[in-house]
Amino acid sequence: MRRFYLYRRGKYWYAQLGNPETGRRLTGKSPHQTIRDEAVAVVYGWLEHGFPQTGGSSPKKISDALDLATILTFIKKSNLSSGDVSKIGSVLTEKGLVSSVVLKDAGGAESFDSFLSRFWDYDVSPYVKEKHAHGLRMGKTHVAQSYGRAEKYWIPYFKGKRLGEISRQDVKAFSIDLAGKNPGLNHSTLNRIMTVGTTALKWAFVNDLIGADPTFGLASYSNKTRKRGVLTPDEAKRLFDLHWPDRRAMLANLTAMTTGLRIGEILALKGSDIGDDFLSVTHSWSRKDLLKCTKTGEDRRVPIIPRLRDALRNLVLENPHGPDGFVFWSSKKDEPWDQQMSLNALQDMLVVLSVGESASDEEKKDARAYWKDRNVVFHSWRHFYASRMADRLEARKIMLVTGHKTRAVFDGYADHSLDSDLNEVAVASADMFNSIVPSALVG
Template sequence: MYFTFRNHNGKVQITFLPARLRKSKLNKPYLLFKTKHSPFWYAQVRLPDGTISRNKSTGKENKTDAERTVMEWVVKGCVPERTSRTGRAIGKQSFTFISILNYLRTNDLSEQEINDLIEVMKARKIIQAAVRTNAKGDCDAMEYLIDFWTRDKSAYLREMELKGHSETNRHILNMRNIIKHYWKPLLEEKLLGEITRDDVKKIFMAESTQKLSPKTVKAVLQAVTIPLKWAHLNGMTENNCYSGIILPKSTPKKKVILSLEQTIKLFNAEWDNDRVKLACVIACFTGMRQGEILALQIRDIGEDRIFIRHSYSPYEGLKSPKNGEEREFRIPPELRDMILNQASFNPWGTGPESFIFFSPQSPDKPLSPKRFNRYLRRALESIGYPNPKEITFHSFRHEWCTNTLSDIGDQRICMIGSGHKTESVFNNYANHIQKEIALNKIAESTEHLFSPILKKLSSDAVYVIKDNEADEEENGVKLLPEKVGA
């Protein structure tokens, strides 16, 4: 047995009644019945749209009491969510709401109807966002974040490369490690479309970030806000999770550099590794970056200058210098002779592409940079420098820029030697300076400033390159890794 009705769309809906209800009078606003497993009377109430509610216990064993209870439901226009064993009604649901639920359960919804429902819920502040099945945001948040910082899987990284802003492998690896270490406890098992600004702000209260420096916390935030911003702008999530997040303000530490007197004393001292010593001399005399010195090959050493054509990173190998522009630097004969003498010890040969600072393990790689700061600080300790840890290999670049700018007084000329491209206005000015005149000025300045360093170093007929580094490794001494300088 069944009855039919038309819903608001004019569609005919057929409702089949259980066998136990077929003898009920269909003109009543409710259906009353008992089950085999309960002493109480149950009811189904007819709703305004013709559908019926689900089975609800009246909590009454007497039929007359049960009918009275159901009539109260009908008069009030709501039924209890459930009834306790003592007959007390707990919670309530209106007939209108039950009709809405019945409609949602039994009818196919159009795309527009689904979107309208979501918009109403959002407008009522009931939900912040909804992730629809098979939508772009219906993906695991951690999987998306890891893929975002994986070069061969990330549309963002490919887009950046096409725009000339390629991220380094080291930076990508750091971002991936941050996601796994700091964000996994907060975002695991969440969908991308579920993440809100409140989820991002939880990082400020996380125990893992409490002892981090502001600079590191900023990197932790950017590891997730950059992917979420890209996802929002590309329609993968409705949530703006990046605006309004205040990044920590980090004040860079003031760079400490050696005085010229301290530098002369340092290079007059005995070092445990003369290859590192020579690399530091080149950095001091030219202001070259560590990666640029490691990348030096025999073909880069001219009659009176160094051609800075590459930089080396353990993560990318040989690549273009920072800012993508090659440059050259005039050097005195003494320094050139020391560089070529170092190259002559290369066990892999002395061809044009042979590295000056070669690796004992491979002809395709230069010396590992991990030990540079270690040997530098040992030498600083030997001359009684009070705080060797405040000096790094990169400090020589700062020293060169400071002293050369003070001596020449023209930042445009100094930038030709250092390769800095931080100010577009200086780029335009530098383009109008004759390069050879600028190189001559720089050569005069560096010879005036740093020639005392070279005098004793080049006084011997043979510049001996010793390598205590191999001895330490053979003796089982564990060398701690150092951060590679920029």
């Protein structure tokens, strides 16, 4: 095949370069010459140095022009699927030539707010259905929390954008804006908010709704989070020596302190789960999912000290719905009491511990601020249990009780040691809790 062909249009000569791969000619380009020999000389210069570009850019290689012609010919002649176009768009996006590619009549044309709302709607979410189809857990509480974060943070920021228009730079800009506008949120919370959108975008890419993954290479926030506050053994003893207005609140907090159970696992306890020496932990409870499996999906047994065991059995006998109901019963037969009650009661009693019941409103306000700054919440009891027991037993044995799946996670809970703990290494775990739990607990 000839390297180029000349033809005249008006007074100027034009050249068409031949494409040896396709046998086709490129679109004619004028060397701006009226004399044939001079036009030929210019064209040979193109073949050697490339096409001249406007704006001072470097000459474009002839091979690049031929490759482009091949690509364009392929696109024009081929019956491309949406997946093929997505892959082409992904390459263009990765090279920084386009910010996004939205396929006509494809998933990427859907508004991002509509897609994200549907993605985190438990009843219609394709993501949730996919998880369940593969035997993976996806609780209603988690999905509802994700939906709420999507509505509060992601949807307002990207309002008016289509799914396929969300670029990597858009997501990076959002992550910076999120942190800047919410200085009170810790990095752990910020990461959870980011996961709401990035999970949906990754799923859209994997399922060919968009041509590129806009979350690729996105940096997460530092995982250095504020440590959960933990009471000292002396503070815990003085706390439970106080008079608690609601006995259920005191026993729920004592159960958490002496067993390391999560609040959902405590609320799910029924009378039949209280053995002579162990609690059977087979379920967890949440407002949306109701009774469900434990966080790890595995049952376990947890030692319980006799004093607390007897107090819980007495609480079961007080259940107005009968002894087969929840240990921590409520006015509704099929529901335990609300988990917030245990936390609210703990916060109230911590204030009493600091300033007493007759303190002024200002003193109580300062006490609440003090405990908030120490970051003591109901879940702190799980840290308390892990840290006290970590001084006495090897981690592997404690993890059988707490239900931690990895040593790394457990270490995060157990890292609350005190200098005085070194003098308590020889003390058995039962003695540790017997010294804290009130002796007159039953009655």
